[in-house]
Amino acid sequence: MRWRLPKWAMTSMATVGVALLVSGCEAQAEGAPATAENTPPATFAPQAPPGEPAAPLAGLDARVRQATADAAKSGADIEAVVLDRTTGQTVSNGTNRPFPIASVVKLFIADDLLLQEAQGKTTLSASDRQLLDLMLRSSDDGAAQTFWDRSGQNAVIARIKARYGLPGTTAPYNEHWDVTQSTANDLVHYYAMLLDGSGGLPPEQAGIIIGDLAQSTPTGSDGYPQRFGIPEGLYAEPVAVKQGWFCCWNGANQLHVSTGAIGPDRRYVMAISSLDPDDAATARATITQAVKTMFPGGKI
Secondary structure (H helix, E strand, O other), X not given: OOOOOXXXXXXXXXXXXOOOOOOOOXXXXXXXXXXXXXXXXXXXXXXXXXXXXXXXXXXXXXHHHHHHHHHHHOOOXXXXXXXXXXXXXXXXXXXXXXXXXXXXXXXXXXXXXXXXXXXXXXXXXXXXXXXXXXXXXXXXHHHHHHHHHXXXXXXXXXXXXXXXXXXXXXXXXXXXXXXXXXXXXHHXXXXXXXXXXXXXXXXXHHHHHHXXXXXXXXXXXXXXXXXXXXXXXXXXXXXXXXXXXXXXXXXXXXXXEEEEEEOOOOOEEEEEEEEEOOOHHHHHHHHHHHHHHHOHHHOX
16 A cells, blocks of 8 residues: 555646545546536345335435534545345445545456456456455555556456446556546446346455455554554454455545445445545544444444
């Protein structure tokens, strides 16, 4: 995870901008202009008979608004989407604006690679398997770059977008994986389809991804703490998460994103982002507090 602003981002910073939100990686970059800001949220079909009560998300809409307002008092801008896969209920505070998803794109890289293996188009060595685990558990940039280059760079995003039907997701304008753009709604939609198999990845391969996310390490490969947001906010739930972060966005803002599946049966999926002018530690605390406000007691 790169913490220093790369030269390519510095040279493009003057001309390129992206709508805020968060989903970070550990690389720093300025994104290309967003094109899907007004994309309406996708509709999620229930995964079980309608007899299942919707009570777990009762009152969440008000708590999400409260969390958003509290964060704004310190200058932070957050956006959040939560989906109950059983009932199809979605709660959101956002406008579905696209943003550079940085290290969250490692989900797409892994998904594409594992489907290639399942289809007999590639073979993963023991070393490849270790790199894949490292990329997902510890958000390792070197591993991501290796698989990104091997799989055709932007072609990875084109294949994922086609399989999962992600209207707000676009390939990086400069072929740097960290400036792939997406929306919170697209990310929740991706998780839902990954979990129910409708995105085309066989259950065995999807299980590899979720299994690695469930073993997310306390720090990334670069030493950055990656328990902010969902892991610390929903501390009483089992979670499988992919985190992202970078500094600095639009000059001096910390960008953090926390995404993942929640509950012993992965019933809920969530994506929350934060753009914060404070220092990194304060920004992490702010996004974590937002999740705690949404889910008092650390449970859904």
